[in-house]
Structure formats: structure tokens, C-alpha cells
Amino acid sequence: xxxxxxxSVNEIRKQFPILNQDVNGKPLVYFDNAAxxxxxxxxIDALVNYYQKDNANIHRGIHxxxxxxxxxxxxTRKAVQQFINSNxxxxxxxxxxxxxxxxxxxxxxxRKFLQEGDEVLITGMEHHSNIVPWQIVCxxxxxxxxxxPVDNNGEISIEEYESLLSERTKIVxxxxxxxxxxxxNPVPQMIELAHAIGAKVLVDGAQAAPHHKLDVQKLNCDWxxxxxxxxxxxxxxxxxxxxxxxxxxxxxYQGGGxxxxxxxxxxxxxxxxxYKFEAGTPNIADVVALKAAIEFMNEVGFEFLxxxxxxxxxxxxxxxxxxxxxxxxxxxxxxxxVISFLIDGVxxxxxxxxxxxxxxxxxxxxxCTQPLMDHFKIDGTxxxxxxxxxxxxxxxxxxxxxxxxxxxxxx
Ligand code: PMP
Numbered sequence: 001x002x003x004x005x006x007x008s009v010n011e012i013r014k015q016f017p018i019l020n021q022d023v024n025g026k027p028l029v030y031f032d033n034a035a036x037x038x039x040x041x042x043x044i045d046a047l048v049n050y051y052q053k054d055n056a057n058i059h060r061g062i063h064x065x066x067x068x069x070x071x072x073x074x075x076t077r078k079a080v081q082q083f084i085n086s087n088x089x090x091x092x093x094x095x096x097x098x099x100x101x102x103x104x105x106x107x108x109x110x111r112k113f114l115q116e117g118d119e120v121l122i123t124g125m126e127h128h129s130n131i132v133p134w135q136i137v138c139x140x141x142x143x144x145x146x147x148x149p150v151d152n153n154g155e156i157s158i159e160e161y162e163s164l165l166s167e168r169t170k171i172v173x174x175x176x177x178x179x180x181x182x183x184x185n186p187v188p189q190m191i192e193l194a195h196a197i198g199a200k201v202l203v204d205g206a207q208a209a210p211h212h213k214l215d216v217q218k219l220n221c222d223w224x225x226x227x228x229x230x231x232x233x234x235x236x237x238x239x240x241x242x243x244x245x246x247x248x249x250x251x252x253y254q255g256g257g258x259x260x261x262x263x264x265x266x267x268x269x270x271x272x273x274x275y276k277f278e279a280g281t282p283n284i285a286d287v288v289a290l291k292a293a294i295e296f297m298n299e300v301g302f303e304f305l306x307x308x309x310x311x312x313x314x315x316x317x318x319x320x321x322x323x324x325x326x327x328x329x330x331x332x333x334x335x336x337x338v339i340s341f342l343i344d345g346v347x348x349x350x351x352x353x354x355x356x357x358x359x360x361x362x363x364x365x366x367x368c369t370q371p372l373m374d375h376f377k378i379d380g381t382x383x384x385x386x387x388x389x390x391x392x393x394x395x396x397x398x399x400x401x402x403x404x405x406x407x408x409x410x411x
Contacts (some may be wrong), residue, residue, distance in 0.1 A: 004191070007306060013389045015040040026359030029394045030299065034179050034207060034338055034385035035363050036270035040296050043233060046289035051173075057274075058284055059258065072288040077274075079291045084224065085215040086241050093240040093274040094287050095248075097205040101225030101240035102173070104277060105202050108250040110171060116142030120168040121199075123185065124375055125152035125178045128368040130204045134173060134363075143170070150310045150375055152409040154330030162193055169199045173194045176208035180367040180383065181330025182313075182338030184212075187307045191221055200246065206230055210387070211309060211336050213302045222246050234286040235292030240277070254279040297388040305388045309337035312386040312395055319399040324406050329381045337386040340367075343402070346409050348382045351402075355382075 013019055016038045021028050030038060048073065056065035058073050081089045095101045114120070120134045124147050131145075138145045146164055146362070148156045165172075172194040174186045180234075191201045202223040205214055209226040216224055224229040252259055252270055256279035261269040270276045297305070316339045320326055325344030344347060352364035365380040366373045373379060384398060 008304070009389065009391055013391075015042070016389055017041060017044070019389060023359040023361070024357050029360040029390075029397055031390065031394070031398065032361045032363050032388060033387035033390075034230070034367075034383065035211075036235065036386050037210060037232050038389070039232055039234060039293065041345050042292040042296055043289050044280040047234060047285055047291040050285045050288045054288075055181050055285070057281055063107065069288070072291075073243070073282070073284055076291040076294075079294045080239055080241075081296050083214075084239075084241055088244055090273050091216075091241055091244055091247065093277045094238050094243065094282050095225070095238040095240050095282060097227040097229070097238035098127075098204060098225045099238075100342045101223070101238055102130055102202065102204065103133045104240055104253045105173075105223050105225070105242070105250075106137040108277070110134070110137040110143075110350060111140055112154060112249075114138070114143040114170055117168060118143040119146050119166070119168045120171045120173065121146045121148065121164055121169050121173060121194075123148045123156050124175050125154065125181065125183060125185075125369060126173075126175050126222050127179055127204065127206070128370070130173055130175060130202075131371065132170075132260045139323070144168075148174075148372075150372065152376075153332055154178065154183045155332045156185060158186055158193075160191055161190060163195050165199070165243040167197060169194065169197060171202065172199050173202040173204065175204040175206075177211065178330070178369075178372075179207050179338070180369045180372055180381065181332065181340050182207075182336040182385075183330060183332035184208075184334035184336055186309045186334075187221075188219055191219060195220065204333075206220070206337075207336065209307065210297075216241050226285065228290045228293060231293060232296055233290040236283045237286040237290050242273075244273065247277070250277075252279070253277055256280045300388055307386050308390075309386050311388055311392065313337045313339070315392050315395045316384065316386075316398075319396065323337055323399065323402055324410065326402075329376055329378070335352060339385075340381040340383045341343050342378065342381055343406055343409075346406065348380050351405065354405045355398075355401060360398055360401055371380070 056069045057244040058070040077092045080092045186233040194201045200222040203221045205224045210231040224241040229235040259279040327342045329340040348364040363383045
């Protein structure tokens with residue numbers, strides 16, 4: 001078991017060169033991890049090494065560099081398989097991110113199988129990338145999009161979810177951890193209930209992958225989509241996991257090189273999974289470097305990660321909630337290391353800018369969850385989201401900075 005000490009967090013911080021800088025004359029406090037986390041030196045080194053030594057197109061080349069690039073690319077597929085405990089390596093598809101993974105499922109499965117009268121069920125706290133692809137496919141097929149309501153704590157009720165499930169429900173697509181509020185949804189239970197009525201389930205794991213040990217065999221989800229850049233990896237690479245029997249039933253998403261077996265003007269036969277869904281030259285360098293991010297996370301361990309992030313969340317709740325006019329948005333019982341809030345009388349954009357002037361990076365706005373903001377009747381929040389390299393001292397600095405800003409506003 002990992003032991004949580006400031007020393008070990010400081011050791012982790014040293015692996016992230018970007019954190020060691022001043023922004024606007026103050027040491028950087030990076031609390032925008034739910035948008036994009038920072039990358040450790042091992043990931044940066046893997047990228048540089050790839051371009052310095054191995055860069056070539058993959059799969060079809062017989063020369064040494066092509067072989068090295070292919071080996072690196074496929075080694076990441078294996079690392080992802082182990083990371084999420086999928087049954088087979090062929091169930092791992094590389095995408096450019098969660099967004100592409102969800103669009104792929106909506107088009108390659110939804111467009112093929114949804115019919116008029118069918119229903120797709122999502123939660124009221126989805127990211128736009130888990131709303132719009134379903135709206136598009138519902139328009140294309142005549143299926144209906146239904147929404148599980150969110151309460152004022154930012155939670156959904158399992159009873160309400162159950163009451164929305166019916167034989168018309170063909171797909172449930174739910175976010176595991178809300179990016180705007182940090183709410184952890186009862187996804188394992190949701191999957192079980194959906195399967196009991198024969199629906200398929202996609203899990204948006206964008207915020208879960210960096211915080212939670214995901215085991216797709218245990219979860220028994222049909223698809224899981226997540227992004228490298230939120231789990232200490234590079235931008236531009238994501239993963240779509242799908243069960244073999246489901247992936248095999250799906251149409252190709254895009255046509256082109258790599259996804260075919262034979263092409264003639266009379267017709268084309270498609271490649272086996274996962275290549276059937278990987279048309280064209282993929283983002284080889286970033287896929288290769290993602291392996292280093294997975295190794296980093298494995299080394300740190302989810303136990304350490306979880307404890308550290310919960311310690312930051314608890315500290316934040318202890319000291320931020322006392323600030324004059326502080327209104328937390330979303331107060332779920334099960335919550336990841338995200339604090340979304342407003343301050344009475346101060347606009348969230350002003351807060352974001354004034355915090356940036358003090359070297360503190362937070363996100364402001366609707367966080368790509370406009371329907372959720374509508375539910376709370378607000379146009380956005382300030383969101384501080386923590387990662388494993390953040391410290392309790394940073395949370396204290398954040399509270400001091402906010403107190404100072406609020407005092408100036410109240411004068
Ligand atoms: N879902 C959730 C919950 C997210 O937080 C995000 C990113 N903010 C996405 C989907 C989309 O991820 P990406 O932009 O990497 O495709």
C-alpha cells in the first residue's frame with residue numbers, strides 16, 4: 001500500500017516540469033485538471049524518443065522503423081487492455097478522444113440498429129459530447145432521446161432511472177463522473193438494470209479514467225470511452241473499449257486505409273476489429289506516449305491517487321465553504337476531486353481572471369454541460385479540479401486568494 005506523505009507528493013511534482021514555473025509573477029497553481037491534466041517527463045520523453053528514433057507509418061511497412069513504430073503502437077493497446085482489464089486486446093480502439101469514441105458508437109451502432117420508437121437514455125449531467133451525437137443519431141433514425149433528471153445536489157435517483165427504462169430503451173449512455181460537479185454516478189447498478197431490459201450501455205469514462213480503477217469485465221459495460229489528456233497522457237488520443245460481440249456487429253465509422261481487407265470497384269470487405277474502426281494513419285506518436293502515462297499511473301497506484309485527491313477535496317470543503325458568499329454547485333455524496341462554485345455578487349469570469357492574475361488556473365463557464373447549468377439556473381461556475389500532484393498548501397493558497405478577491409469586491 002502506498003503511504004501518503006507530502007514528501008511523496010513532492011516527488012511526484014518533480015516529474016512534471018510544467019508545474020515548476022511562475023505565472024503572472026506567482027508560482028503556478030494548476031487546478032484545471034478536469035479539462036486537461038499535465039504530463040510527466042516520462043510521457044514527454046516518450047514523445048521525443050518516438051520522433052527522434054522511431055517515426056514511421058505503422059502496420060504495412062517492413063523496414064525497421066515501421067516495425068518499431070508498430071511495436072510501440074501495439075504495446076500501448078496491450079497496456080490499455082491491462083489498465084481497464086478488457087478480455088481481449090482487439091477490444092481496444094484508438095480514437096482522438098472521448099468525443100470521437102461516443103460519435104463512433106452513435107453512428108456505427110446507433111445508426112444501424114436504432115429505429116423509430118426506440119429510446120436512448122442519458123443523464124441530465126452529460127457533457128455535450130454525450131448529448132449531441134445522440135441527438136444527431138435520433139434525428140437520423142427517428143429514435144427518441146430521454147433524460148434522467150438531476151436533483152439539486154447534482155445526483156440522479158436510481159428509482160427515477162429505473163422508471164425511465166422500458167423495452168423501448170435500446171441504449172443507455174451515462175457519464176461515470178461528472179466533469180462539472182464531480183458527482184460519481186451509480187454506473188455499475190445502472191448497467192445491470194439496463195442489461196436486464198436488453199439495452200446496451202456506453203460509459204463516458206473521461207473523468208473516471210484518471211481517478212478510478214476501471215475494470216470493464218466487472219462493470220460489464222458494452223462500451224467505455226475515455227481520453228489520454230485527462231489521465232497524464234498526451235492530447236489527441238483516446239480509447240474506445242467495446243465488447244467483441246458488439247464491435248463485430250457494428251458498421252465501420254469511417255472508410256479508408258487500414259480498415260479494409262480487400263478493395264475493388266465492385267465492393268470492399270472490412271478488416272477485423274479493432275482495425276475496422278481505425279481508418280487512416282492514426283496519431284501514432286501520442287498513442288505510443290500514452291503507454292508511459294499508463295505506467296506512471298500504475299506506479300503511483302489508484303490507492304495513493306484516491307487518498308491524495310480525497311484529502312484535497314476534504315481540505316477544499318473545509319476551508320472554501322467558509323468564504324463570504326461561497327455557494328457550492330453540486331453536493332453529491334459520492335464525489336471526485338472537483339469543487340464547482342459561485343460567489344454571491346462576483347461573476348465567475350471575473351473570479352477566473354482575478355485568480356489567474358495570482359497564478360491560479362481554474363476553469364469558468366458552462367464546462368460543456370449547458371443543460372446542467374440550465375437545471376441550476378446559472379450560466380456557469382468556477383471549477384477547481386485536483387490531480388495527484390496538487391498539494392494541501394495549494395488549496396490553502398487558493399482559499400486565501402479567493403478570500404482576498406472577495407474582500408476587494410465587497411469594499
Ligand atoms: N465527457 C466528459 C465527462 C468530459 O469531461 C470530457 C472533456 N471535458 C469529454 C467527455 C470530452 O472529452 P474530449 O474532449 O477529450 O473528447
